Amino acid sequence: MTLLSVMIVDDDDLMRAGLCAVLSSDETIDVVAEAADGRAAVQTAAQVVPDVILMDVRMPGLDGIAATRQIIAAAPAARILILTTFEDEDYVYEALTAGATGFLLKRTRPEQLIAAIHTVAGGESLLSPSVTRTVIDRMIQQPRRDPRAMRRLQALTPREREVLELVAHGLSNTEIADTLVVEESTVKTHMKRILGKLDLRDRVQAVILAYEAGLTRPGERLNAVAGRRGDQRQPVR
The missing domain is CATH 3.40.50.2300 (Response regulator)
Structure with a gap:
């Protein structure tokens, strides 16, 4: 053992x-x-x-x-x-x-x-939703985007950016999989690639980078998530 x-x-x-x-x-x-x-x-x-x-x-x-x-x-x-x-x-x-x-x-x-x-x-x-909320609130107080963080996100595919947005709003892998109508293993693969491409240690750093880059803004993505959850008739690949 x-x-x-x-x-x-x-x-x-x-x-x-x-x-x-x-x-x-x-x-x-x-x-x-x-x-x-x-x-x-x-x-x-x-x-x-x-x-x-x-x-x-x-x-x-x-x-x-x-x-x-x-x-x-x-x-x-x-x-x-x-x-x-x-x-x-x-x-x-x-x-x-x-x-x-x-x-x-x-x-x-x-x-x-x-x-x-x-x-x-x-x-x-x-990284619980409550801790994510604290990070978000802090980033709201610093609304200016960091150009260096924005450039780093160019390495991501559109789907990887979408997953990162959801992570930044505190969703777990299971919740992201449910939102995007994919397997949880697929989400884990995306997260591994995101961390690797951006040279990040973990999910915590991913959330901070997403807000520094202006990838996510309070409210707008949450509304989009709610809308997608209400209509999951077509799987998203």
Whole structure:
């Protein structure tokens, strides 16, 4: 049996102990290291190279977002799951743009936390519709398109751009497949090609790029999606 190695980063001793206890209930997870602040997290991550890092945001010295940025700079493949008490828009946006793979609140149920660890360890991002909404709201405040992001999208086919639009509105692979009347495996193939062509780590970065490029605007695509769901008589290939 292959174990998933996890590192816990939190300045609260009791929180770290609680997380260790929760994760110990899953025999496929092995907590290999702990850190009480961002600087220790950066150093320990370089030595241990865990599969997944659970990262707190507010910590003395180097905070979790800065630590995430440094870890990703040194190891781009690192999978970091932000776990915090604060559902602040700035925290979510900054954590995701720093390279975090997902964002969870500490009130998340134990089974959801364990599932999230397996999700990000498997190469997927943890991007819920609520987190997507936060990214969208932040991008609305910065309405100017980035010409560099727009040029990057030229590498995509029309169908890949369409899939990216739906991803940017928080739809899951299953929902995209339902909307486009295709198999979910087809959507996964499109997503793999999108990430490869655009040199993106995961779904999180795809959403951010879509809004930076102006590919998606609030409201207009959601209306189109609703319309298509109402009429799926002709399969879309």
